[in-house]
């Protein structure tokens with residue numbers, strides 16, 4: 001039985017990762033067979049449904065690929081609202097970390113939490129992403145920082161993957177911080193990551209990639225390199241939290257090691273931009289973090305104008321960005337990073353797919369691609385960016401399966 005989605009007001013899809021170009025087709029149809037897209041085109045060229053096929057009327061709706069959030073830390077325990085209030089009174093994120101708060105405080109709570117409790121709290125978060133049209137979601141570990149508790153987090157992510165109908169990509173981030181008990185002998189912790197954690201993650205096939213928080217006071221360039229080379233040795237892909245709070249050179253490191261992505265880049269230098277330009281590494285920008293930390297935004301225009309493949313993601317986590325509304329991230333990208341609507345759509349579909357090594361599977365509406373798509377109850381893609389505080393997702397399909405639907409049209413607020 002095929003599913004026909006017909007008479008869409010507009011269908012929007014990127015064609016290739018990279019340049020932010022979007023193909024727009026008015027009065028469009030799309031056919032899903034099994035879990036794949038089998039046909040895309042104009043209403044008047046659309047083959048006729050056969051008896052037994054399902055027909056969905058997309059009149060007045062917008063059709064796009066399912067969204068991809070390529071950077072989250074959404075499995076953790078506890079909240080850090082106290083630190084947030086300290087920041088409103090002048091303390092900086094780095095000062096709070098240096099005095100034992102920050103990531104360390106979430107680590108304490110997460111170590112104490114059972115796998116069951118972590119799963120119980122993460123599950124509704126994933127539902128929230130699905131309801132907003134997210135059909136591929138990356139989740140990092142990184143709040144355990146012992147072999148046992150990092151494996152606990154990754155097994156929770158594996159369990160989420162089994163329970164939910166969307167695609168989840170797990171990343172091992174044991175190098176998220178130096179745990180308090182290793183502050184005086186950090187090289188021992190790095191050795192533990194290399195000789196114990198990465199081999200265990202690889203043996204249980206618990207992650208696709210390894211990430212490092214390459215930052216002044218956290219992991220230096222040479223320490224990050226050691227960890228990432230060990231990941232490559234174990235056939236894991238690599239990602240880097242790069243040039244987030246200071247210009248350490250993480251973007252260049254990611255490019256040199258052929259990483260899937262260099263993430264954050266608030267402080268990227270011209271050298272970093274140059275190195276990314278000459279690489280296949282995707283720049284994942286996280287404007288919610290800049291907003292939440294009151295920092296200058298990543299130089300998105302410079303990156304885009306240099307031809308770098310740019311993705312946008314939430315970075316959802318308890319310390320540097322609690323925004324769980326993807327469309328709000330899109331508004332920040334438009335308002336403060338001067339990205340166009342087409343660049344924004346590419347950044348949360350095909351470019352994000354590339355950052356997760358999935359660009360041949362998902363991220364665009366074309367025959368043979370996974371049927372991950374969203375029919376929006378909105379008059380245009382631009383409207384979703386402009387009015388982000390409401391959820392405009394009308395029907396969300398993941399691998400050809402309807403996973404969420406809503407009849408609510410918030411657009412009426414604007415009539």
Ligand code: NIG
Pocket residue numbers: 073102103106213241244289315317318319320321
């Ligand atoms: O992406 N930079 C490191 N990790 C997170 C912050 C995590 C936290 O504060 O808990 C980030 O900003």
Ligand code: FE
Pocket residue numbers: 071073241315
């Ligand atoms: Fe992050």
